[in-house]
Amino acid sequence: MVLSFRRYIGFFVAWAVGLVTLAAMPSQAVPQSFAATGVGQIPDSMICGSAGIPLALSFNVTGMGAPLTDVRVTLNFSPAHTFVGDLTATLRPPAGFPSVILFGRVGSTTANSAGSGASMDGAYTFVDPSVSTANIWAAASGGVLVPSGTYAVTLPGPVATTPAGMAPMTSVFAGLSAAQINGTWTLNITDRCTSDVGGISQATLQLDSAPPAQEFTVNPLQLNFDVVDVNELTLRAFRVTAAASNTQNIDITAANCSIGGADAGQFARLFSNVTLAPGASVQLPMAFRPTSLGNKTALLTCTGVLPSGVTPTVLAVxxxxxxxxxxxxxNCYDVDGDGVMNPLTDGLFMLRLQLGIAPVTAASGIVLNAPRNTPLKAALFMAQRCGFHVPD
Ligand SMILES: [Ca+2]
Ligand SMILES: [Ca+2]
Structure with missing residues (x-):
């Protein structure tokens, strides 16, 4: 494809207009909530000091990226459970390890201590201490009711001094891969002393994670312009496609694109800034205009592709x-272009035109051969390519 300068500009304008339609609002990952199955009464302990059968809650987690950046568990105690010191709640990811005890034996300071007698009644959200430093041990110290609210994960009892210290949660799970995050999380709640009972009516696991990696593909990776005449301009395009699974736009900034290599000056980038919405695909044009004979090679490289962490990190073609x-x-002496300069055809036709005779009359008695086998074809050639004035 060889384009005139005007068509070149038209192509560029059409391209720039096309860019406008590609714009789309970026999307961000948001925390996802997963409701528990298996809610109900927490089985009472048969023997004080020995953990009973756990109430096993399950959360079916899907669609999360890695690493996790926030983990929260909300438990709605209904009916209320008297004597929080009976209870221990342990959260486990699908692989089972590592696990985190959200709270355990609150108020307990010795191996045989029963702990706090305060009731759990209502909703409680357990979070990483970076989210809240409210301590459930302090809240339970009144001995009547643990107020609903948000509490940091705390070390399980027994502890030597109360309140028990806070313990991390998000960082414990931060090493999990996406494959290890997505699956069934469990929350086991056990009771270790008889008589006091209660249950869970609703539970939610809320997870937040870094957005999954944004990906795009480039095709072809080698743009072949084939044989092009010296000083002719030829265009080719390659295609960039954003993965449909992306959650954010991918931005390629033209200013971050450069052409390197021995023949860099004979190639040109014809595209401006590119925004690729998830699943979008666009052709990006390049130009080749050789200035001397021979093989020409160069490399187009676009760095700084956003957002950071995009795969591949560099666009290269x-x-x-x-x-x-x-x-x-x-050859302007070969009027009809048959490869022969014949004075009785080519020469006579030219002479008549020079004398001011119109083409049809000038061709009278002359047999013009292919490819310019009519007076008008021959006259047009003489005017356009050979600078002849052709009489009307
Ligand atoms: Ca009990
Ligand atoms: Ca001829």
Whole structure:
């Protein structure tokens, strides 16, 4: 494809207009909530000091990326459970390890201590201490009711001094891969002393994670311009496609694109800034205009592709072309282009035109051969390529 300068500009404008339609609002990952199955009465302990059968809650987690950046568990105690010191709640990811005890034996300071007698009645959200430093041990110290609210994960009892210290949660799970995060999380709640009972009516696991990696593909990775005459302009395009699974736009900034290599000056980038919405695909044009004969190679490289962490991190397309010999100039003595300069056809036709005779009359009695086998074809050639004035 060889384009005139005007068509080149038109192509560029069409391209720039096309960019506008690609714009889309970026999307961000948001915390996802997963409701528990298995809610109900927490089985009472049969023997004080020995943990009973756990109430096992399950959360079916899907669609999360890694690493986790926030983990929260909300438990709605209904009916209320008297004597929080009976209870221990342990959260486990699908692989089972590592686990985190959200709270355990609150108020307990010795191996045989029963702990706090305060009731759990209502909703409680357990979070990483970076989210809240409210301590459930302090809240339970009144001995009547643990107020509903948000509490940091605390070390399980017994502890030597109360309140028990806070313990991390998010960082414990931060090493999990996406494959290890997505699956069934469990929350086991056990009771270790008889008589006091209660249950869970509703539970939610809320997770937040870094957005999954944004990906795009480039095709072809080598743009082949084939043989192009010296000083001719030829265009080719490659395609960039954003993965449908992306959650954010991918931005390629034209200012971050450069052409390197021995023949860099003979290739040109014709695209401006590119925004690729998830699943979007766009053709990006490049130009080749060889200035001397021979094989020409260069490399287009776009760095700083956003957002950070995009795969691949660099857009790279190798550019290959061959500069060929330009077509010879037209032979203006061969009016009809049959390869023969015949004075009785070519010569006579030219002479008549020079004398001011119109083409049809000037061709009278002359047999013009292919490819310019009519007076008008021959006259047009003489005007356009050979600078002749052609009489009307
Ligand atoms: Ca009990
Ligand atoms: Ca001829």
């Amino acid at each position: 190798s550019l290959v072309g061959v500069a060929g010999v330009p077509a010879p100039p037209p």
